[in-house]
Amino acid sequence: MPSRMEPSKFKSLTRRELLKLTPVVALGAFAIPQLREPLLKAGLGFSDWASAQLFRTGHLAPTFDDSDLTPFDKFPINDYDVNDPGVDFDKWTLTVGGGVQKPGDYTLAQIQALPKVTQNTRHVCVEGWDVIGRFGGARLSDFLAMIGADTTARFITVECADDYYESLDMATAMHPQTLLCYEMYDRPLTREHGAPLRLQIPTKIGYKQAKYLTDLKVGNVLQKVGYWEDQGYSEFYGL
Amino acid sequence: MATRAIAIENGKTGEVTPAVYEHPFVVRLCHWVNAVALFVLVGSGLQIFRAFPSFGAKIPQENLINWPKSLTLGGWLGGALQWHLTFMWIYIATGLLYIGYQLFSGNYKQVLFARRDLPGVWPMVRHYFFFGPKPPTREAYNPLQKHAYTSAIGLGVLSVLTGLAIWKPVQLSWLAWLMGGFHLARLWHFLVMWAILAFVFGHLVMVVLHGWNNFMSMFTGWKKDPEYPSK
Numbered sequence: 001m002p003s004r005m006e007p008s009k010f011k012s013l014t015r016r017e018l019l020k021l022t023p024v025v026a027l028g029a030f031a032i033p034q035l036r037e038p039l040l041k042a043g044l045g046f047s048d049w050a051s052a053q054l055f056r057t058g059h060l061a062p063t064f065d066d067s068d069l070t071p072f073d074k075f076p077i078n079d080y081d082v083n084d085p086g087v088d089f090d091k092w093t094l095t096v097g098g099g100v101q102k103p104g105d106y107t108l109a110q111i112q113a114l115p116k117v118t119q120n121t122r123h124v125c126v127e128g129w130d131v132i133g134r135f136g137g138a139r140l141s142d143f144l145a146m147i148g149a150d151t152t153a154r155f156i157t158v159e160c161a162d163d164y165y166e167s168l169d170m171a172t173a174m175h176p177q178t179l180l181c182y183e184m185y186d187r188p189l190t191r192e193h194g195a196p197l198r199l200q201i202p203t204k205i206g207y208k209q210a211k212y213l214t215d216l217k218v219g220n221v222l223q224k225v226g227y228w229e230d231q232g233y234s235e236f237y238g239l
Numbered sequence: 240m241a242t243r244a245i246a247i248e249n250g251k252t253g254e255v256t257p258a259v260y261e262h263p264f265v266v267r268l269c270h271w272v273n274a275v276a277l278f279v280l281v282g283s284g285l286q287i288f289r290a291f292p293s294f295g296a297k298i299p300q301e302n303l304i305n306w307p308k309s310l311t312l313g314g315w316l317g318g319a320l321q322w323h324l325t326f327m328w329i330y331i332a333t334g335l336l337y338i339g340y341q342l343f344s345g346n347y348k349q350v351l352f353a354r355r356d357l358p359g360v361w362p363m364v365r366h367y368f369f370f371g372p373k374p375p376t377r378e379a380y381n382p383l384q385k386h387a388y389t390s391a392i393g394l395g396v397l398s399v400l401t402g403l404a405i406w407k408p409v410q411l412s413w414l415a416w417l418m419g420g421f422h423l424a425r426l427w428h429f430l431v432m433w434a435i436l437a438f439v440f441g442h443l444v445m446v447v448l449h450g451w452n453n454f455m456s457m458f459t460g461w462k463k464d465p466e467y468p469s470k
Contacts, residue, residue, distance in 0.1 A: 004248045010258065014459035020264050021458065024271045027329075030279075040318075043325020054410045061409045062416075074298040122421060124408065127316065128291035129300075130421055203409050232317040234324065239409040 048236035052169065055238050061177055061202035064120040070131035072185045075123075077192040084191060085161035085212050092196055094180075098157075098217035101148025108196050111180055114138035114146065118186070119177060121202035123209075124239055126228075135200045136183030141174045149218045157222065158199065159215035166199065166210040166226045169236065177202045180213070205237040247463070261379050261462045263346055269337040270457055276330040277439070279322055281432060282312030286319035294426045327402060334395055349379050352389035356382035376466040391438045394431055401428035 005013070029035045093105035118136040144151060156168045172178060181200035182189055189195040194211025201209050207228045229235045243260035262270075285306055292302045313319030341347035359382030365371030367383065374381070380388065400414060404424035408415040418424040446454055456462035 004246045004255075007247050007249050010245070010247045010461075014455075014461050017264070017459040017461065021267060021271060024268065024275070027272065027275045040321040040325050043328065044321050046328060047324040051407075054407060056410060059410060059412075062412050070296075074296060076297045122408070124421060125291070125297075126320070128287065128425060129293075129297035131297060228317070232321060234320065239407060 044234055048234055051234075051236040051238045052171075055169075055171055055203070057171055057175060061121050061239070064122070064132050066120065066134070068132050069120055069134055069185075075131050075133050075184070075193075076125070076129065083162065087161045087191075087195065087212055089196055092214075094197060094213055095215045096147050096217070097215070098219045099150035099153045100144075100218050103147070106147070108182065110146075111138050111143060111197065112182060114142045117177075117179060118183070119179075119202070121177065121200075123202075123206055125206040126233065126237070134185045135179060135181050136186065137179035137181035137197075137200060139176060140178045140180050140199070141176065143180055144173065144218070153218045154220045155218070155222055157217045157219065158210050158213050160210050161212035161214050164210055164212070164227045165224065166208055167222050167224075167229075167235075168199070168201070168204075168208065172201060172203055172238065175201075175203055203238055205234070205239060207233065208237060256464055258461050258463045259379070259465050260460050261456050261465070262460045263340070263344065264460065265336065265340040265344075266346065267457055267460060269333045269340075272329065273333045273337070276326045276333060277435070279312060279326040280330060281436065282310075283319040283322035283326070284432060286311035286313045287316060287323060288429065290316045294422075294429070324406075327399075330395075331399055334399065338392070350385055350388050352382070352385040356385050359383075360386060378467055379462075379465075387438060387441065391435070391442075394435050394438065398428065398431045398435060401431055404428075 030039055093107055094111065095105050097103045115138065116136060117139055118134065120132060120134050122130055122132050124130045140156070144156075151170060151174060154170055156170065156173045157165070158167075159165050168178075179200040181194075181198050182196060184190070184193055189198060194213075197213045198211040199209045199213065208226065224230055225235050226233075245258050247256045247258055249255075286308075289306055289308065289311060291297070291300075292304055292306060293300055294303065295301055311319065313322045341350070359374065362371065362374040363381050363383035366373050401418060401424050403411055404415040404418050405421065405428055408421040408424070415421050415424050418427055452463045452465075
C-alpha cells in the first residue's frame with residue numbers, strides 16, 4: 001500500500017529533489033566569456049595530457065601497400081604553402097642548437113648519410129581529410145644521436161624558412177617512424193611539400209609536420225609552441 | 240522493480256492523487272548534463288565538419304553539403320575543436336556514471352529492452368504511427384520506449400567509439416581498423432550523430448505529447464498521476 005502525504009509535503013519533497021540538480025547549472029559557466037576561455041583551455045589541456053598518456057613509444061603507426069598510396073598529384077598542398085619561401089638550396093643548412101653536444105650547421109648530405117627509412121603512412125589533416133603518402137628520410141632519433149642531443153630534454157623545436165614554427169615532445173621525436181623527410185614518392189621533396197627538408201610524423205596530426213626546416217633546437221622550455229597551436233589548436237595532437 | 244509510490248491526499252477535499260518516484264537522482268543528473276553536452280558536441284562537431292564537408296577525397300573535393308555556420312558552435316575550426324575536446328570528457332564521464340549506476344542499482348530493469356518486451360513493440364508502433372488502440376500501460380516505460388532508450392545508449396557508446404577512432408587512429412589503430420580505417424570511422428561518427436538527433440527529435444515530440452507531469456518527472460523524479468497502476 002502506498003504511503004499517504006499532504007500536498008504541501010509532497011511539494012517540499014519535489015522541491016528538494018529539484019534542488020539536487022543545481023550542479024547542472026555549473027555548466028552555465030561555459031556561457032560566461034571570462035570563464036569560457038580558461039575552461040576550454042583546461043579541457044584542451046586535459047585532452048593533450050590524455051593524448052600524451054596514450055602515446056606508446058613502441059607502437060607503430062599502420063603502414064600501407066604501394067597500391068594504397070594516394071597518387072602524388074592528389075596529395076594536398078596547404079594553401080599556406082603556395083607562397084615560395086625562397087630557400088636557396090645550394091646554401092641551405094639545418095642550424096642546430098640548444099641542448100646538443102655538436103651544435104652548428106648541418107648539410108643535407110650529412111642528413112642523407114644517415115640510414116634511410118621509406119614508409120607508406122597516413123597523413124591526417126586537422127580539417128578531417130586524410131591521404132596515404134610515401135615518405136623517405138632519416139630517423140630524427142638517428143639525427144639527434146649524431147648531433148649529441150640531450151634526449152632527456154623535453155622538446156625539439158624547429159623554425160622554418162617561412163614564418164612557420166613547431167615543437168615536438170621528445171618521446172615522439174625519438175619514435176622510429178618520426179623522420180627528417182627529404183623524399184616523397186621516391187623523389188626529392190618538391191618546393192610545395194617543403195624542400196629541402198620537412199618533418200614527417202605518422203603519429204601526429206598534419207600541422208605538426210613542419211616544412212622548409214632551417215633550425216632545430218633541443219630544450220626544456222617552450223617560448224612558443226607552434227604556428228597553429230599558438231592560435232588555439234591542440235599542442236600535442238598525437239594520433 | 241520496487242518503485243517508491245505514494246498517495247497525495249488533500250485533507251480538505253479528500254482528493255487523492257497517486258505519484259511514483261520514476262527517475263533516481265543520478266539518472267536525472269546524467270540526463271541534463273548529457274543534454275547540454277550533446278548540444279555542444281553536435282554544434283561543435285558540425286563546425287568541425289565544415290572544415291572538410293566531404294567523406295571523399297581531398298583532391299578533387301566534392302562537398303556533401305554546405306552546412307550553415309549559424310547552426311554550429313565554436314566559430315572556427317580551432318574553437319570548435321576546443322569545445323569538442325572539452326565536452327567529450329563530460330559526455331564520456333556522464334555516460335560511464337549513468338551506465339554504472341543503472342547496473343549497480345538494478346534500475347536498468349526499468350528501461351533495458353529485453354526479450355520479453357519484444358511482443359509489445361508492434362502494438363505500440365501501431366498505436367503511435369497508425370492510430371491503433373492504446374495498449375494497456377503496466378510500467379514506467381512501454382516496450383517501444385525501452386527499445387528507443389536502449390538504442391540511444393547503444394548509439395551513445397558508438398558515438399564515443401567512432402570518435403575515439405578519429406581522435407586516435409594510431410594509438411587505437413585496432414579500433415579504427417574495426418571501422419574500416421580512419422576515413423570510414425569519420426563517416427560512422429557523422430551518421431551516428433544523425434541517428435542520435437533522430438532519437439532526440441522523437442523524444443522531444445513524445446515529451447510534448449505526454450504533458451507537464453511527465454516533463455516535470457525528469458526534474459523532480461516524481462511523476463504525478465502516472466498512467467500505470469502504482470503498486
